Amino acid sequence: MNPLCKPWEHTTSRRQFLGASAGALAFGALGGLVSPQAAEALRKKEKQVLFVWLDGGMSQLESWDPKPNTEFGGPFRTIKTTVPGTHFSELMPQSAKQAHRLCIVRNLCTKDNAHSSGVARIQRGDPKNRGVAYPYFGSAIAKLMGPTASKLPPYVWVKPGSGGFKTEDAGFLGPKYGSLAFGDGKPPEDLLRPAALTADEDDERNELREMLNQRYAAQRRPAFTEASSYVFDTARELMKRAEIFDTSKMAAKELDRYGRTEIGQHMLIARNMLEAGVRFVKVNSYGWDTHGDNFNAHASLVPKFDRAFAAIVEDLAVSGLLEQTLVIAMSEFGRTPRINGHVGRDHWPEAWSIAMAGCGLKAGAVVGATNDKGTFVKDAGHDIGAVFHTWFNALGIDSKKVEYNNNSQPLPLAHDDMAPIKEALA
Numbered sequence: 001m002n003p004l005c006k007p008w009e010h011t012t013s014r015r016q017f018l019g020a021s022a023g024a025l026a027f028g029a030l031g032g033l034v035s036p037q038a039a040e041a042l043r044k045k046e047k048q049v050l051f052v053w054l055d056g057g058m059s060q061l062e063s064w065d066p067k068p069n070t071e072f073g074g075p076f077r078t079i080k081t082t083v084p085g086t087h088f089s090e091l092m093p094q095s096a097k098q099a100h101r102l103c104i105v106r107n108l109c110t111k112d113n114a115h116s117s118g119v120a121r122i123q124r125g126d127p128k129n130r131g132v133a134y135p136y137f138g139s140a141i142a143k144l145m146g147p148t149a150s151k152l153p154p155y156v157w158v159k160p161g162s163g164g165f166k167t168e169d170a171g172f173l174g175p176k177y178g179s180l181a182f183g184d185g186k187p188p189e190d191l192l193r194p195a196a197l198t199a200d201e202d203d204e205r206n207e208l209r210e211m212l213n214q215r216y217a218a219q220r221r222p223a224f225t226e227a228s229s230y231v232f233d234t235a236r237e238l239m240k241r242a243e244i245f246d247t248s249k250m251a252a253k254e255l256d257r258y259g260r261t262e263i264g265q266h267m268l269i270a271r272n273m274l275e276a277g278v279r280f281v282k283v284n285s286y287g288w289d290t291h292g293d294n295f296n297a298h299a300s301l302v303p304k305f306d307r308a309f310a311a312i313v314e315d316l317a318v319s320g321l322l323e324q325t326l327v328i329a330m331s332e333f334g335r336t337p338r339i340n341g342h343v344g345r346d347h348w349p350e351a352w353s354i355a356m357a358g359c360g361l362k363a364g365a366v367v368g369a370t371n372d373k374g375t376f377v378k379d380a381g382h383d384i385g386a387v388f389h390t391w392f393n394a395l396g397i398d399s400k401k402v403e404y405n406n407n408s409q410p411l412p413l414a415h416d417d418m419a420p421i422k423e424a425l426a
Contacts, residue, residue: 046148047359047395048274048321049141051282052267052309052329053123056115056289059335059345060374062089062298064353065106067374072337075295083364091302094310095355101313101322103361103424106353107368109381110333113347115289118332124171125388125414132406133171137391138280140413142170142177143404144397150277152241153234157181158266158273159284163188172406176230179282185266187238187245244272259307267308271315274325288331292342305329313357322358326394330354337374351377354387360394360426367423385415393420 066089067073078087081099088096095102111126112118124134135143142155156179157166163183170177182188238244247255247268258264263285270281285305290297309329316322334352335345351370357363369378392399392413399420404411 048325049280050327053284054288054331055286057331057333057335058288060353064104070373086366092306094306098310098313100364101357103356103365105367107377107381108352109377110349110384113349122332122384126385128416135171135173136169138282139170139177141280143173148277148279151237152278153180154279155179156278157282158185158269185269244276258311261304263304264308267312271312291344294344325358327357362426385418386421388414389420390424
């Protein structure tokens with residue numbers, strides 16, 4: 001029986017139950033990749049990831065790499081940061097105060113200028129010439145590092161809109177490693193055990209469920225049955241932690257510091273999840289595709305992001321969690337230096353920026369540069385494969401030695417011909 005359903009009388013057939021849950025969940029542990037000893041060593045590190053995805057394409061020129069008083073610079077000024085000689089857009093005063101904790105890469109040079117291909121390629125790391133569905137970074141970490149000792153889901157996604165189990169993120173790893181999405185930052189319905197159901201009765205139901213699962217799994221392929229079982233096991237852990245989703249009891253000063261905005265509230269929930277022990281937390285913000293009215297749009301969007309992002313970086317640093325948490329903020333590409341006829345900026349993968357912080361990274365570093373107008377990178381730049389190698393190595397995973405095992409086919413974690421960005425690593 002579903003441990004999240006309300007009363008006993010709301011029964012579901014075994015076939016309905018399995019059909020509803022077999023395609024779900026993203027939770028699991030390392031297996032078939034390296035030796036058991038190496039796998040256990042990875043688990044003990046208890047490192048975590050905060051992945052902030054600014055969907056549509058944040059403008060590097062209105063954020064991390066401004067070019068004021070130039071042909072394409074736009075109307076905004078720059079401000080000093082806590083790193084001498086480094087300036088951000090004036091739209092980011094709070095992040096400027098956290099610059100000594102950040103690592104900014106200003107010379108990303110990627111390939112795809114379409115959302116349909118760019119989103120997937122950027123979040124999968126672009127392995128070379130692989131005709132297989134590679135996992136998104138969150139699914140990769142769920143597979144490689146598994147859940148923390150908290151037993152909470154290893155890969156969760158806080159996003160506007162609908163939630164549910166997003167198995168497509170997992171690619172060839174299988175449904176067990178997809179993401180558990182919390183739509184509008186809200187917990188699943190019926191998260192709490194009904195008052196009419198005692199703890200003993202709940203335990204008895206779950207014992208029966210486990211027995212039925214074992215009987216069902218004995219005659220079927222493990223990929224979906226494992227995912228199905230994990231749905232319920234992690235749901236029981238979430239039942240105990242409903243406070244993760246509740247920001248209403250926080251002090252007004254705390255809510256104001258993150259911003260009483262969608263991304264501010266979602267980032268607060270992400271902080272709660274990291275503090276509770278979730279391995280990988282992704283936070284989405286939409287609306288960054290500013291083909292028209294770019295400057296007014298960024299004047300609205302960037303300060304909301306800036307306030308929430310700076311607040312969580314500061315909080316993680318104060319609590320000590322930043323030492324073990326890799327923080328990433330990025331889009332699928334940047335925006336064109338040239339301003340179009342709609343006073344907008346179009347898609348521009350040729351020269352853009354990402355911001356990072358935390359474990360394994362060089363705090364206060366600014367890696368690479370673009371030319372005076374921001375049109376192109378000054379050197380060869382870094383593609384997303386190099387960024388993936390950097391992330392894995394920051395988390396203590398040797399991306400040149402550890403491999404995926406796809407039905408006995410060894411596959412690299414990231415692009416074979418690329419390497420970590422040494423200037424970004426501590």
